[in-house]
Amino acid sequence: MPKHSQHRRRGKHALDADDVEWLETTAVPDTFDGPPEGDRWSTWDQSTPTEKGPRPHPDWLVTELAAVDTEHGVLKTGKEADVHLISRGVPGTDRVCLLAAKRYRSSEHRLFHRDAGYLEGRRTHDNRMNRAMANRTAFGRQAIAGQWAVAEFSALCRLWELGVPVPYPVQIVGTEILQEFIGTPDGYAAPRLAQVSDGLDSLWEQLVAAMVTLAREGLAHGDLSPYNLLVHDGRLVIIDLPQIVDVIAHPAGPSFLDRDARNVATWFAAKGHPTAAPDTLATLLRHEARLTD
Known part of the structure; x- marks a missing residue:
């Protein structure tokens, strides 16, 4: 048997010495697709047209795809959702706006201790989902969270168009509602x-x-x-x-x-x-x- 065949063969994804040396000497960012600053890229492009606020969008709203979102802490906590203050801006420019991000709690949390009365009439066509919601399973609680988020965003859009004084609804992404921040430009609610x-x-x-x-x-x-x-x-x-x-x-x-x-x-x-x-x-x-x- 040839001498070189006696060595343990590498798996097809194994690293050779040159790979290991490159990894040890090269600064590799934790996230290759992260923004240059801030906490995340703007989620504006993650919402469909029906998941965005009524047109025309306000002039103050930053909709550029190059924008990033930066977290500034919690504005309000609750049993069902927490509200966070974020700024959405384009790095290197003066284009920035403050938003309130309302995030409904995930399925491991207790949701809406008084929700039974409000959920009346919000049954879906999916009997399995209806049973899960009624029994408050993990899946059912997550479905309820989604329903509450959609219901609130839809209500904000409808009332905004009616001229009722509500924050402008910017967008909804999953169980997160982004809306106009009501407060001072320096972030005081x-x-x-x-x-x-x-x-x-x-x-x-x-x-x-x-x-x-x-x-x-x-x-x-x-x-x-x-x-x-x-x-x-x-x-x-x-x-x-x-x-x-x-x-x-x-x-x-x-x-x-x-x-x-x-x-x-x-x-x-x-x-x-x-x-x-x-x-x-x-x-x-x-x-x-x-x-x-």
Whole structure:
């Protein structure tokens, strides 16, 4: 037998001495396709046209494919989702915008401790998925997370086009919703209504107008309170809309409308607003939703 054949043969993917030397002396980046700066490339091109916000897109929105996303920390934590602040900009230019990235929790987390009432009427045509969602299996919880994300993005798009004061919905990627950041250019989030004491007359008028617009469309926020209303430069902005309710189709629709009215009117009344009356607001909303004569 030839001498060289006595050596152990290399596997077809084995490295020879030259390969090993190159790897040891050459700086190889951890990720070959990563951005030159920031945490990830912009995800703008990962969303289909129907997964992007209404046209025309705002001028402030960065849509260039060369843009990168940079994480700046958590704005808000919750049982169902966390909201992160990110900047999306084109390196080497002044093209940059701030976005709020709402990320619904993955399947190993407990999702929507009060979701049963909201999920009414959101059954799919897939019986296996319906059973998984009802039994809260890992697959079912992930499906619920996807449903909530899609429901919220769709609601934001619809309300934006109706002129309801909501953040502009930028895009949805899986269970992440990117939307307009409501706050200062240096990244300070706008306060919740619960933290505000000035300008309440104007804020009450804005809120009633927005709720009337929703009711005329047969909708209720479903979980409205002073904690999911932001105030920015005197403007009221409604957030947290995954549980938006069709008050006509949902069997308990009117009760959601009444609860929204009670939550916000009670708060304004406690602040001394003279016309904030829960029953009066609920009656108005039921009338606008054509639930009463």
